[in-house]
Amino acid sequence: MSEHEEKEDGDPLPECPPMVSRDLKSILVTSVLQLEEIDVGLYRGKNHWIPLSRRLFGGQIIGQALVAAAKSVGDHLYAHSLHCYFVRAGDPDIPVLYNVDRVRDGRSFCVRSVKAIQRGEPILVLQASFHLDQPSPLMHQFSMPEVPPPEDLLSLEDLIRFVLGKPDLEQKVKQGFNKVLANEVPIEVRPVNPLQFSREVTTEPKRMFWVRARGHIGEGNMKLHVCVAAYISDYSFLGTTMMSYPAKRVKMMASLDHAMWFHNTFRADEWMLYEVDSPWAGGSRGLVQGRLWRRDGVLAASCCQEGLIRLTAPKDRSKL
């Protein structure tokens, strides 16, 4: 489910949890991406932040699958790309098993295939490729868009509190936002354009926000930063498809696939600009593509995803 899916129930409004200090180690590395080894190439992952849809967060499954894949490759190899399909909804009440197949070990590249399994059936199939660092004079990248720095922008939580202060807010929207606040996601988000966030303007399906892991990860383990970025990349990604349709209500939204390419070193606990757009939607599906920029303007990673988007049926006006 995306940020635009609405819940029908009328639960009491929960309290906000206290914010995690920047000095504390990120829960993404102390818990979410810590897998338990059960057998050779077989791991078990815990579930952490659960979206309002009550299906497992796609970013968590991708991040954990990539951790499992990376365990079987040498320290001199780094993930340069991954491709995956979400084939079943993940159940947040039971753990996920990750079964790694060592597809090929070459001199420069290693390919791994990972099946994420619940109740004996795959919920995700992922292929990841790892590459030696091979410098080359062939180098180019687009330029990072010029945007205000994250220090000058409001956090997602502040923006939600601002929207909640509006007197004419629909009760259902209010409940949804309160639940988002109550269930702290282990990443921090600062939208570049707050008006887009509150859906007060209809714009092209393009948005940008600063994003980083909540808490500290530290320098050094690039393999880990890549897995954290994979987690982060699925948050607030597919929702971009809905920016041109503020009046439409989503019944079901779920990522169908996800692909990433890692271009440069970065720290996932430092601010990165996520530049996202949706070039196409149709046939109950939508496509989103994103670029994760280091704040010094280096392109860290590119992402692409197709998702299922089912809208609620329009009300029959003849009965009004």
Ligand SMILES: CCCCCC/C=C\CCCCCCCC(=O)SCCNC(=O)CCNC(=O)[C@H](O)C(C)(C)COP(=O)(O)OP(=O)(O)OC[C@H]1O[C@@H](n2cnc3c(N)ncnc32)[C@H](O)[C@@H]1OP(=O)(O)O
């Ligand atoms: C700027 C910053 C702003 C930020 C604000 C942020 C706030 C919040 C952000 C939250 C972000 C959360 C993002 C979360 C994204 C995700 O993590 S999505 C999770 C990952 N993806 C998945 O879980 C998808 C897994 N895959 C599947 O579930 C299946 O592959 C599938 C459902 C897509 C397959 O569909 P299908 O083949 O149709 O499966 P079935 O089993 O047959 O049916 C499933 C249900 O769909 C109903 N259905 C089938 N066909 C239709 C149809 N044509 N029309 C309507 N409905 C259909 C079917 O009846 C089943 O329904 P029930 O389950 O029986 O109710």
